[in-house]
Amino acid sequence: MFASKTIRWVAAAALALTASGAMAFEPAGKVECIAPSDPGGGWDFTCRSVGNVLEELELVPASVQTINMAGAGGGVAFAHTVSKRKGDDQLLVAASTATTTRLAQGQFPGMDADMVNWIGAVGADYGVIAVSKDSPYQDLNSLMSALKEDPRSVKFAGGSANGGWDHLKVLIAAKAAGVENLPRIPYLSYNNGGEAMTQVIGGHVDAFTGDITETQGFLESGDLRVLAVLSDERLPGDLADIPTAKEQGIDAVGPNWRGFYMPSDIDEDAKQYWVDAVDELYASDQWKKVMKSNGLMPFHPDSGEFQAFVKQQINDIQSLSKEIGLIQ
Amino acid sequence: METLHYLSLGFGVALQPENLMFALMGCFIGTLIGALPGLGPANGVAILIPLAFTLGLKPETALIMLTAVYAGAMYGGRISSILLNIPGDEPAMMTCLDGYPMARQGKAAEALAISAIASFMGSLIATIGLILLAPLLARFALTFGPAEYFALFVLAFATLGGITGKNPMKTLMAAAIGLIIATVGIDLSTGTQRYTFGVLELYEGVDFIIAIVGLFAVSELLFFIEEKAGAGREMIKVNPLKLKWREILSIMPTTVRGGILGFIAGVLPGAGASLGSFITYTLEKKIVGKKGYFGEGDPRGVAAPESGNNGASSGALVPMLTLGVPGSGTTAVLLAMLVSLNITPGPLMFTQNADLVWGVIAALLVGNFMLLLLNIPLVGVFVKILSVPPMYLLPIVTMVAFVGIYSISHSTFDLYFMIAFGVAGYILRKLEIPLVPVILGLLLGPEMEKNLRHAMQISDGDWSILWGSGLSIGLWLVAIIGLVLPVVVGPILRRRMQAAKEKVG
Secondary structure (H helix, E strand, O other): OHHHHHHHHHHHHHHHHHHHOOOOOOOOOOEEEEEOOOOOOHHHHHHHHHHHHHHHOOOOOOOEEEEEOOOHHHHHHHHHHHHHOOOOOOEEEEEEHHHHHHHHOOOOOOOOHHHEEEEEEEEEEEEEEEEEOOOOOOOHHHHHHHHHHOOOOOOEEEOOOOOOHHHHHHHHHHHHOOOOOHHHOOEEEOOOHHHHHHHHHOOOOOEEEEEHHHHHHHHHHOOEEEEEEOOOOOOOHHHHHOOEOHHHOOOOOOEEEEEEEEEOOOOHHHHHHHHHHHHHHHHOHHHHHHHHHHOOEOOOOOOOOHHHHHHHHHHHHHHHHHHOOOOO | OHHHHHHHHHHHHHOOHHHHHHHHHHHHHHHHHHHOOOOOHHHHHHHHHHHHHHOOOOHHHHHHHHHHHHHHHHHHHHHHHHHHOOOOOHHHHHHHHHHHHHHHOOOHHHHHHHHHHHHHHHHHHHHHHHHHHHHHHHHHHHHOOHHHHHHHHHHHHHOOOOOOOOOHHHHHHHHHHHHHHHOOEEEOOOOEEEOOOOOHHHOOOOOHHHHHHHHHHHHHHHHHHHOOOOOOOOOOOOOOOOOOHHHHHHHHHHHHHHHHHHHHHHHOOOOHHHHHHHHHHHHHHHHHHHHOOOOOOOHHHHHHHHHHHHHHHHHOHHHHHHHOOOOOHHHHHHHHHHHHOOOOOOHHHHHHOHHHHHHHHHHHHHHHHHHHHHHOOOHHHHHHHHOOOHHHHHHHHHHHHHHHHHHHHOOHHHHHHHHHHHHHHHHHHHOOOOOHHHHHHHHHHHHHHHHHHHHHHHHOOOHHHHHOOHHHHHHHHHHHHHHHHHHHHHHHHHHHHHHHHHHHO
8 A cells, every 4th residue: 555655656746747847746735626516517526536536546645625616607616716716726626618618608707718727638528419219310411401401490409508518519510511501500408408308309309419428318218319429439338339420521529528727826837737647547547437437438638738729619619609699 | 017116216215224314304304394383394395405405415315305304294284283273384274173172172192193194194195196197297298398388387377376375466476576586697598698797696597595595494584583582382281192993994084085185186286285185174074974073073174184285295296206397385495406406307307317206206105104103102202392492493493504505505695695585585474475486486487488489499480389289278278277266266265264264263
């Protein structure tokens, strides 16, 4: 026990040393993780499961305490981090594509992505476009040709607000397929993916847009047919049967990543420590187990590139939102 | 068969030691809350919601505890009806009629035991009804599109006041207040903010839980303070129990009738437990006829309303679990709890959260046995607690409410918000504006709006989609009946209830 602990510490220290070449930072005492939602949501899961694995890997000295701070779709926690926690190098905040979407659309008033440090991603849930088993659409292309003829011919149901991530996934795919008049495509927003799927299966709405983990129950029962998953490659395991949009000739990718940001004004070596810690966590067997049992898919930009990825995603969402007239 | 499989799964959840413990705790606290005059089941559940969050309970455990409180409150309501002639909650009013005379004849223990057995039977029958009906209704719910849901919400609002409701204008006003509060926050259909004034905390709208705990629990505290948190009541003596098997058997047919009738009254939106107990009492009086001595301490007059109101309380869970439309104030509070735990009631819940739903249903069965055991030998304990001065209860409730709300979001904003709701609730109650419609407006308003707009989106703006299916036409008809019936039948029913009460008083 002692030996393995020492080795890990040395390894972590070595990583930090090679990366920064300066004084090694080590967290001392309590580390906090803010989940910007009520207990039970995705961000809450990110904090708690990452906290557990960080403890197991002994990348943190004691425990990681999860704090729930719901409000404004993560805006309350973002404002708290920006205004009250500057320079706190023992604070992680859970984030996802929902965070970048809101940042891109200016829904955190007066705040932008540069006001925090983006640390890394630990996996993703990929977008899907699905229909009920009785639907006439057999593949993504037939659905898209229908949209090309009349953008109001297929109505989509999803779990996010109008202009939210579930809505944007439809637009990303439709745009890649060459559909014109994107704002005309009807999107019906529900409280969550489950409610939206029930309406699609009940035959009240034509197609479902959401994440792959949401569809698993109805996928197994055979009530739902997933036309395409919006990932670069086919997903592992049982989901390998589902074709990607790319292989159907529609270049659309929609990862809902899960990751972290930290407050601004922290030392460079402290930031590097956490970037490396997330790298080590992502590579560990313990984390692979967590991903497998929770349906989380591989997604991990190389260390240092995450910040650039976040900015790119925000730019993309911004231009798409402008195109559909959601923001000016 | 599938139902049996799920039910056994449910028992697996309900019989876990932790869940059993919280069910027992919920039963005990629930009976207590029911017994305290004025503190109804909706308030009771609202007060305990923060406790569930403070303890960091798992969703199924939290829900099991709160349904146990709900069931317990229905049992407890009869205690003060029988001993003090003051109903612990509204549905227990009919129990006064024969329960108090029995107590005055020195048969208080018998009256308490009979009412406990009747409560048990009513609950048991209705829970079996729930097990049989809920999965059927859940599958049926798939046929509900936006137009049908919209009609269903209109129905829920139309029957809001209930058939026995006193002042329809005030009920309507209360519902409107709820609807107004519900418009705050992001508008899902367009993605724009409404009435948020740049305050980040308002972006997701007003949290139901904060509104409920404020309106019910905090306003209750203010009332306690106003009444000087005075001394407890005098001790009441309960005679030793002498109940023969023959007597228990003689009330069985009454309880079976009461349970079934109560269940039906509970399933219907807007009817609820008060009507359940009233109908069963009146019917029982008709059936027994001249052989009975109703109003003068007939055991059947205690058994009928008790089985009726307990049956109705389980019945009210059916529309809440399957369609997400609560049939009563307490089920509305339970619905808010579900929503804040990220669980959406409806057909999906019966498969995706099977362990939770069936765990709660199984816990209702288990809790029912617990309540019977608690309520016969331990009835003396509850009688003693009835005489504890409220000044000892007050600080406990205050602490639980504040710690609980803070532990949900770690935001002082929410605490101020809760206090504001408490003061608003106090003022509304002073004006005799009912609080339950406020909560229903807040809960159902956004859903109703969303479904109307979805229907319009699907039909490309054609209003006739709203009455485009047989199901929605049926729902509209029931809504119209629900709106008209109270005006016609309400005054008659109310006069009869009043007359029945005065005859005893």
